[in-house]
Amino acid sequence: xxxxxxxxxxxxxxxxxxxxxxxxxxxxxxxxxxxxxxxxxxxxxxxxxxxxxxxxxxxxxxxxxxxxxxxxxxxxxxxxxxxxxxxxxxxxxxxxxxxxxxxxxxxxxxxxxxxxxxxxxx
Numbered sequence: 001x002x003x004x005x006x007x008x009x010x011x012x013x014x015x016x017x018x019x020x021x022x023x024x025x026x027x028x029x030x031x032x033x034x035x036x037x038x039x040x041x042x043x044x045x046x047x048x049x050x051x052x053x054x055x056x057x058x059x060x061x062x063x064x065x066x067x068x069x070x071x072x073x074x075x076x077x078x079x080x081x082x083x084x085x086x087x088x089x090x091x092x093x094x095x096x097x098x099x100x101x102x103x104x105x106x107x108x109x110x111x112x113x114x115x116x117x118x119x120x121x122x
Contacts, residue, residue, distance in 0.1 A: 032089025032107045034069045036062070039100040048089055048105075059099040069103055071096065
């Protein structure tokens with residue numbers, strides 16, 4: 001290979017790495033939040049940006065890790081809430097019916113897409 005070809009390939013690799021890094025940093029700031037309700041009343045709203053464990057009324061424990069929340073402990077008999085997939089800012093719900101716990105993923109106001117752009121087709 002000629003020197004120009006090596007420089008061209010190296011330039012493309014540097015550009016690809018820079019683009020990947022930029023997109024990673026951009027995505028990192030796009031955390032939303034989760035809203036936890038118990039028996040229909042709001043228990044709390046928590047940011048997905050901070051890793052933490054949340055005890056819910058001595059019946060359930062959920063864990064926020066890497067921008068997603070998952071139920072990790074429950075005293076209900078079937079543990080179906082622990083088998084549900086993790087929820088993030090893109091939406092989704094974790095429900096523990098016996099304990100009446102609902103966890104919903106929510107987008108932040110900055111990360112919401114303007115849905116009016118998709119409402120009509122001309």
